[in-house]
Amino acid sequence: MSNVSANSEYVSYLDHHGKYKGIMSWIMATDHKRIALLYMYSIMTFFIIGVVLGIMMKLEMLTPGETIMKAKMYNSVFTLHGILMIFMVVIPGLSAVFGNFFLPIHIGAKDVSFPKLNRFSWWIFVVGSIMAVLSQVLKDGPPDTGWTFYAPYSTTTSSNVIMATAAAFVLGFSSILTGLNFIVTIHQLRAPGMKFFNMPLFPWALYATAWIQLLATPVIGITLLMLIAERAFHIGFFDPALGGDPLLFQHLFWIYSHPAVYVMMLPAMGVITEIIPTFCQRQIYGYKAVAVSSLAIAGVGFLVWGHHMYTSGMSDTARWFFSLLTFIVAVPSAIKVFNWITTMYKGSIDVKPPFLYALAFIFLFIIGGTTGLLLGSVATNVQVHDTAFVVAHFHYIIFGGMGFAFFAAIHYWLPKMYGRMYDFKMANIGLVINFIGFNLLYFPQFVIGIQGMPRRYFDYPAKFQPAQLVSSIGGFILVTGLIIMIYTLVKGARKGAPAPANPWRGSTLEWQIPSPPSVENFDEEPVIKENPYDYK
Amino acid sequence: MANNTTHTIEYQSLSKTLLILLFLTFVTITIASVHLGAFTLAVALLIACVKSFIVLSNFMHLKYESLLLRILVGMVFVLFALIVAITFIDYAFR
Ligand code: HEM
Ligand SMILES: [Cu+2]
Numbered sequence: 150m151s152n153v154s155a156n157s158e159y160v161s162y163l164d165h166h167g168k169y170k171g172i173m174s175w176i177m178a179t180d181h182k183r184i185a186l187l188y189m190y191s192i193m194t195f196f197i198i199g200v201v202l203g204i205m206m207k208l209e210m211l212t213p214g215e216t217i218m219k220a221k222m223y224n225s226v227f228t229l230h231g232i233l234m235i236f237m238v239v240i241p242g243l244s245a246v247f248g249n250f251f252l253p254i255h256i257g258a259k260d261v262s263f264p265k266l267n268r269f270s271w272w273i274f275v276v277g278s279i280m281a282v283l284s285q286v287l288k289d290g291p292p293d294t295g296w297t298f299y300a301p302y303s304t305t306t307s308s309n310v311i312m313a314t315a316a317a318f319v320l321g322f323s324s325i326l327t328g329l330n331f332i333v334t335i336h337q338l339r340a341p342g343m344k345f346f347n348m349p350l351f352p353w354a355l356y357a358t359a360w361i362q363l364l365a366t367p368v369i370g371i372t373l374l375m376l377i378a379e380r381a382f383h384i385g386f387f388d389p390a391l392g393g394d395p396l397l398f399q400h401l402f403w404i405y406s407h408p409a410v411y412v413m414m415l416p417a418m419g420v421i422t423e424i425i426p427t428f429c430q431r432q433i434y435g436y437k438a439v440a441v442s443s444l445a446i447a448g449v450g451f452l453v454w455g456h457h458m459y460t461s462g463m464s465d466t467a468r469w470f471f472s473l474l475t476f477i478v479a480v481p482s483a484i485k486v487f488n489w490i491t492t493m494y495k496g497s498i499d500v501k502p503p504f505l506y507a508l509a510f511i512f513l514f515i516i517g518g519t520t521g522l523l524l525g526s527v528a529t530n531v532q533v534h535d536t537a538f539v540v541a542h543f544h545y546i547i548f549g550g551m552g553f554a555f556f557a558a559i560h561y562w563l564p565k566m567y568g569r570m571y572d573f574k575m576a577n578i579g580l581v582i583n584f585i586g587f588n589l590l591y592f593p594q595f596v597i598g599i600q601g602m603p604r605r606y607f608d609y610p611a612k613f614q615p616a617q618l619v620s621s622i623g624g625f626i627l628v629t630g631l632i633i634m635i636y637t638l639v640k641g642a643r644k645g646a647p648a649p650a651n652p653w654r655g656s657t658l659e660w661q662i663p664s665p666p667s668v669e670n671f672d673e674e675p676v677i678k679e680n681p682y683d684y685k
Numbered sequence: 686m687a688n689n690t691t692h693t694i695e696y697q698s699l700s701k702t703l704l705i706l707l708f709l710t711f712v713t714i715t716i717a718s719v720h721l722g723a724f725t726l727a728v729a730l731l732i733a734c735v736k737s738f739i740v741l742s743n744f745m746h747l748k749y750e751s752l753l754l755r756i757l758v759g760m761v762f763v764l765f766a767l768i769v770a771i772t773f774i775d776y777a778f779r
Pocket of ligand 1: 167199200203204207227230231232234235238239294295296297511540544547548552589603604605607624627628
């Protein structure tokens with residue numbers, strides 16, 4: 150076939166409606182790229198709501214005592230903030246948005262294995278999200294348990310726990326089905342000639358993630374059902390008076406929720422592993438080590454859940470054992486960091502916004518990761534458990550890590566997804582403000598955490614006032630940066646200058662096809678390189 | 686890949702599998718009334734694992750699949766065993 154005929158057939162996926170028109174052409178879409186955008190718009194909406202709730206908490210913490218809300222209200226706000234951010238933003242985040250969009254393209258496929266199941270996954274995601282919203286407005290009042298729903302409190306509080314847990318249950322199915330779809334896609338739909346070790350590293354990360362989604366999510370599903378049954382029928386899974394064990398809830402909850410941390414982080418690491426070689430024009434250092442470390446993180450990550458329970462009254466043997474395992478899982482994460490940095494060494498570095506976001510990610514992730522070791526060691530954990538130190542740590546990991554990786558990804562792939570480019574200068578301004586705001590917001594929390602500021606409190610002694618003030622100001626700066634960033638991206642996607650097929654001189658398959666891609670991704674057979682990061 | 690060929694399994698072998706499964710269910714129920722102390726749970730889990738192994742390999746045709754897939758599913762069993770074992774590091778030493 151000649152190029153001319155291929156070009157004249159080209160219809161961008163954004164213009165191709167299929168059977169339906171208007172909004173129905175989106176809701177009924179089975180194209181992985183359209184589904185990816187659907188996820189992105191829903192997730193961004195929840196993210197913005199979550200940020201508003203976060204800022205409400207920062208306003209409350211501006212001064213000691215009651216500032217804008219009462220204790221009960223604060224409890225509900227951090228609960229909803231946590232549920233939204235965890236179950237509806239960061240867990241689906243990268244894999245449902247960028248995984249859906251780029252996994253098939255990266256492996257030279259036309260779509261995922263089960264496009265209708267993919268659409269169904271988004272529908273359930275929406276249903277679960279609506280249930281989460283309902284739990285806030287139904288008559289018993291918003292849940293106040295924290296996103297962790299710990300028994301026994303969650304079995305006795307009068308608030309709407311059942312609706313909220315049912316929402317998390319439903320959202321879990323969306324995650325399981327996405328994981329299943331990705332595993333089958335990677336096994337079955339790789340283009341001819343693409344072996345596992347010829348795949349780019351983003352699909353590798355998604356593959357490891359998908360196994361976690363498939364295997365760990367059912368555990369939280371069962372756990373939440375047990376909680377609902379306990380509330381409704383007083384079965385006695387968790388209530389000692391009935392022969393149950395409250396720690397059982399924590400075990401089951403974290404058997405899911407620690408691996409879930411890697412559902413957020415592995416694709417984030419995958420994104421960074423794509424961006425660094427492109428902007429250094431250099432082969433990734435240690436391809437196999439990075440690929441296998443994703444699997445190692447997924448595997449060992451299943452076995453460390455007990456580090457959330459050091460102060461819960463778990464046996465001493467379990468405490469040192471979980472501590473040991475936690476230190477082991479840090480190794481493959483560190484391998485990745487060293488490999489990214491070594492890839493940059495002597496590269497011809499092009500400092501564009503996606504690369505800068507990747508650098509910010511590495512910086513914040515190192516802070517989050519090393520403070521994680523402090524929490525992983527029993528002796529120090531006992532001092533800082535349930536303090537602001539933990540709040541700082543996990544925001545550095547999930548917001549500084551996964552969040553900034555999401556921002557890096559959108560700056561990297563937006564020209565491919567929309568065929569338009571955003572304004573670099575504005576993007577850089579947004580980045581700098583985000584970075585400053587983020588550190589001002591969360592770094593002081595480390596300090597006051599060590600000094601004894603507990604987590605999930607709406608009030609504090611006057612001595613924490615200066616640090617809380619800095620932190621709240623950081624929050625306002627961060628929000629300013631986020632507004633600038635989102636404005637720049639939306640403007641770029643709608644009215645930016647047309648983007649070429651390969652604006653960053655990338656080497657993976659998505660850069661071989663037009664921006665935006667056509668409906669079937671590859672109108673011509675893609676050329677599969679043995680080494681996806683070949684820059685010679 | 687290996688999936689394009691269909692495997693017709695004899696009714697006989699399917700019903701044999703079914704009978705084994707029913708028998709194991711019966712064992713699970715009877716054994717619950719035998720006092721095994723700390724091993725009650727271990728035995729119940731073991732029987733459940735054997736049952737799911739039979740279902741996977743016969744009803745779900747895993748035994749006709751590629752070695753890679755069989756290894757992957759095997760790893761899931763290993764993972765499950767590890768998670769249960771590690772949970773009991775807490776309960777056994779409390
Ligand atoms: C501007 C952005 C954000 C602000 C101002 C913010 C602020 C806060 C504050 C003040 C708390 C409560 C701390 C306490 O009293 O214990 C909190 C908790 C939390 N945040 Fe954020 N946060 C932001 C973004 C995020 C993001 C992006 C995520 C996830 C990706 C996230 C996940 C969580 C979680 C899981 C909790 C714990 C909720 C609980 O204790 O149940 N936050 N955040
Ligand atoms: Cu953990």
